[in-house]
Amino acid sequence: MTAATENPTPVDFWFDPLCPWTWLTSRWLVEVERQGLVEIRWNVMSLAILNQDRIDQIPEQFRELLGPKGWRPVRALVAVKDKFGNEAAGRLFTELGERFHPGGQGPELDVIREALEAAGLPAAELIAYAENDTYDGEVRTSHEASQAAVGEEAGSPVLAVPGPEGEPLGFFGPILSRVPRGEAVARLWQATRLAASVPGFAELKRARVSGPVFD
Numbered sequence: 383m384t385a386a387t388e389n390p391t392p393v394d395f396w397f398d399p400l401c402p403w404t405w406l407t408s409r410w411l412v413e414v415e416r417q418g419l420v421e422i423r424w425n426v427m428s429l430a431i432l433n434q435d436r437i438d439q440i441p442e443q444f445r446e447l448l449g450p451k452g453w454r455p456v457r458a459l460v461a462v463k464d465k466f467g468n469e470a471a472g473r474l475f476t477e478l479g480e481r482f483h484p485g486g487q488g489p490e491l492d493v494i495r496e497a498l499e500a501a502g503l504p505a506a507e508l509i510a511y512a513e514n515d516t517y518d519g520e521v522r523t524s525h526e527a528s529q530a531a532v533g534e535e536a537g538s539p540v541l542a543v544p545g546p547e548g549e550p551l552g553f554f555g556p557i558l559s560r561v562p563r564g565e566a567v568a569r570l571w572q573a574t575r576l577a578a579s580v581p582g583f584a585e586l587k588r589a590r591v592s593g594p595v596f597d
């Protein structure tokens with residue numbers, strides 16, 4: 383794959399780190415960034431907030447993650463971004479995602495503390511924010527920005543890419559069953575940009591052919 387020949391495109395990526403599909407999309411986007419094609423701005427959204435008015439309709443095995451436990455990772459991420467910046471938030475997301483998804487762990491405080499330490503952040507200072515409401519307003523504001531970017535209620539992830547006039551347009555997805563490799567990384571990014579550049583383009587969807595594959 384040849385190196386990028388133009389400045390990387392800034393993109394906003396809203397995510398809930400507990401979503402396995404979001405994890406796969408984020409790992410693809412990280413590969414796009416490594417190729418010099420994008421510059422990722424990490425932003426949280428919250429599946430707990432998204433589903434707060436219909437929690438009784440959610441399968442029982444997922445309800446616990448949409449309650450108080452579901453707030454822990456997004457609170458920690460917002461605190462890290464506020465205090466240490468975007469790149470640090472991206473590092474923490476990587477460490478959280480490795481533990482939640484390939485690692486099969488839940489959002490327990492000791493898991494979040496371990497992720498903070500692995501990301502090179504002061505865990506003793508930051509872990510308290512996972513359990514208190516200091517940053518709840520910022521979490522809600524970021525979540526609302528994700529929904530405004532799409533223009534309607536949407537799950538995780540939301541990716542904002544340049545539209546027909548270069549303006550940022552938010553889309554739900556892309557949803558991936560596994561992370562693309564090699565030349566497919568850039569091809570998917572180019573396809574995403576091309577689709578978003580077409581005036582009136584709104585949605586492209588098919589059934590998910592498998593569960594998430596972490597390899």
